Amino acid sequence: MRRASLPTIVLLFRGLLSAEEVSTFRAYVDSNLCARIMLGPITPPRVECSQSTVKEGAEPVLVNLRNNLVLTVNKQKMIRPFVGQLAEVSGEIKVKNGTAKLQSANAITAESVPQGDPARKLLDVRSYRTDRSAKLHEKIRHELAMMPYITVFDFISFSQMGSDVILSGWTVRATNRSTAYNIVKDIPGVETVTNNIEILPLGSFDMQIRAAARAALQLGLSRYFWGSGSDIKIVVKNGQIILLGTVVSKADSDLAFIRCNSVPGAFKVFNMLRVQSSQNKGA
Amino acid sequence: MCTKKWGLACLTAALMTVSSCSRPANEASVKKMPPGEQFSGFLSTYANLKPNPEFENTVSFVSQDPAKNVHKYVAVIVEPPVVYLATEADEKALPDRGRTALAEYFQHAISEAVEDAFPIVQSSGPLVLRLRSAIIGVDAGPQTSADQKDEKSLDRAINIGKVAVEIEFVDSQTGEQIAAAVDRQTLGEGAMVGSTTFSQDEKFRAATEAFDGWAKRLRDFLDSAHELSKDDIARTEATNFPYASAPSK
Numbered sequence: 045m046r047r048a049s050l051p052t053i054v055l056l057f058r059g060l061l062s063a064e065e066v067s068t069f070r071a072y073v074d075s076n077l078c079a080r081i082m083l084g085p086i087t088p089p090r091v092e093c094s095q096s097t098v099k100e101g102a103e104p105v106l107v108n109l110r111n112n113l114v115l116t117v118n119k120q121k122m123i124r125p126f127v128g129q130l131a132e133v134s135g136e137i138k139v140k141n142g143t144a145k146l147q148s149a150n151a152i153t154a155e156s157v158p159q160g161d162p163a164r165k166l167l168d169v170r171s172y173r174t175d176r177s178a179k180l181h182e183k184i185r186h187e188l189a190m191m192p193y194i195t196v197f198d199f200i201s202f203s204q205m206g207s208d209v210i211l212s213g214w215t216v217r218a219t220n221r222s223t224a225y226n227i228v229k230d231i232p233g234v235e236t237v238t239n240n241i242e243i244l245p246l247g248s249f250d251m252q253i254r255a256a257a258r259a260a261l262q263l264g265l266s267r268y269f270w271g272s273g274s275d276i277k278i279v280v281k282n283g284q285i286i287l288l289g290t291v292v293s294k295a296d297s298d299l300a301f302i303r304c305n306s307v308p309g310a311f312k313v314f315n316m317l318r319v320q321s322s323q324n325k326g327a
Numbered sequence: 328m329c330t331k332k333w334g335l336a337c338l339t340a341a342l343m344t345v346s347s348c349s350r351p352a353n354e355a356s357v358k359k360m361p362p363g364e365q366f367s368g369f370l371s372t373y374a375n376l377k378p379n380p381e382f383e384n385t386v387s388f389v390s391q392d393p394a395k396n397v398h399k400y401v402a403v404i405v406e407p408p409v410v411y412l413a414t415e416a417d418e419k420a421l422p423d424r425g426r427t428a429l430a431e432y433f434q435h436a437i438s439e440a441v442e443d444a445f446p447i448v449q450s451s452g453p454l455v456l457r458l459r460s461a462i463i464g465v466d467a468g469p470q471t472s473a474d475q476k477d478e479k480s481l482d483r484a485i486n487i488g489k490v491a492v493e494i495e496f497v498d499s500q501t502g503e504q505i506a507a508a509v510d511r512q513t514l515g516e517g518a519m520v521g522s523t524t525f526s527q528d529e530k531f532r533a534a535t536e537a538f539d540g541w542a543k544r545l546r547d548f549l550d551s552a553h554e555l556s557k558d559d560i561a562r563t564e565a566t567n568f569p570y571a572s573a574p575s576k
Contacts, residue, residue: 193553197454217444219444251452271393272559273398273563318570
């Protein structure tokens with residue numbers, strides 16, 4: 045009797061687990077690039093960013109409207125037509141890995157998300173940072189900037205909605221993902237932290253591109269590189285280069301783009317560099 | 328047909344015998360501290376080492392070359408540590424399996440210590456460091472008593488009381504030294520290793536603690552080498568702004 049019951053319990057337990065994993069949720073269909081740099085709430089510029097970057101080859105992803113969690117999906121074709129729109133999707137979510145195994149996806153409108161639903165947070169510009177939490181914002185910024193083991197190949201950013209913080213970006217060190225989470229979680233005033241920092245693969249192909257891109261940028265833009273870091277961040281994932289950070293002029297931004305386009309093996313460069321004069325630091 | 332088959336078999340056997348005879352008897356040849364020398368000769372260079380005020384009994388080097396320093400690398404290959412016997416040690420009393428056990432445990436300890444700072448990879452390439460290490464001054468300890476012996480026991484314990492550690496991070500492609508340290512902190516005083524599975528045996532806890540201690544000092548050294556300068560802190564602080572608060576488009 046005992047022997048027969050154990051596998052049954054295991055099967056039941058597994059069944060329960062898998063039943064829990066399949067869920068239906070509302071999401072914004074974004075590009076991996078725009079979702080990670082968190083351009084903020086779903087405003088027209090963000091929609092434009094999502095659509096243009098996916099068109100240029102960036103991977104489409106889902107941003108769960110309830111908690112802003114970025115989910116890479118197994119069936120990109122299923123969500124590609126909805127990039128820049130909202131969708132109701134169902135599938136198995138693995139929060140730890142930030143992945144979703146999709147079963148279905150259907151476009152929805154913002155109006156279909158009920159008032160008061162937590163999913164509306166991402167749709168409302170007003171729920172983002174306010175003057176009241178400027179000190180908290182600065183504290184988070186400072187703590188993340190001072191993290192050890194951040195290199196030119198890591199980009200860690202955040203977005204704040206009151207006491208909720210969304211961490212985003214890319215890192216070559218898994219530890220940076222957890223360190224950032226732990227640092228921010230312990231800051232007084234922070235209630236929830238969503239961790240959208242993606243860990244980048246360290247394959248030799250990407251490593252060669254990283255080294256070559258840094259060398260190429262240092263040639264003409266050496267003033268942006270200093271002792272242990274740089275103003276320009278080079279994110280490399282599966283042969284794609286994403287340039288992030290701040291430069292002083294449009295000419296420098298263009299030069300960085302041109303130089304990275306000459307890197308052997310890199311098949312796409314996304315230039316997301318900000319030009320200092322147009323940057324609103326205090327916003 | 329049958330003769331041909333036997334001939335082929337004989338030839339193969341003969342070739343195998345010749346090839347095994349031509350191989351050195353012990354590939355991992357026993358290394359010893361050279362008599363009267365301060366260092367083992369394991370590191371690629373000792374010329375840059377200087378006393379490190381932050382770490383007792385340690386001489387070290389950290390490259391300040393703007394193009395080649397620890398900040399420029401993102402991953403590391405951890406090579407199996409090399410064991411050097413004390414100059415006077417009787418190498419017959421320190422068989423290969425005992426030395427291997429030491430090296431394997433130390434490799435595990437240093438891998439754990441560095442992996443969250445530098446992810447461990449298996450192949451060399453750009454942005455990859457190679458961590459080379461040596462356990463220096465291993466000696467033979469007392470004979471293991473017959474009643475305490477099992478298949479994992481060593482005939483004679485290994486004495487790590489006077490052991491020091493030499494480590495270096497080199498560029499995995501060029502071999503250029505990026506950081507190095509010789510740590511003579513005697514963490515293993517009185518510690519013995521009497522079994523190939525010593526890390527699982529409470530009796531040899533002092534030895535595992537010593538290796539863990541050297542590994543921790545290695546990590547501390549790495550952290551200190553990786554510390555930001557005042558200028559770097561100021562620049563990072565001044566330039567690190569999230570995209571979310573300043574949309575670029």
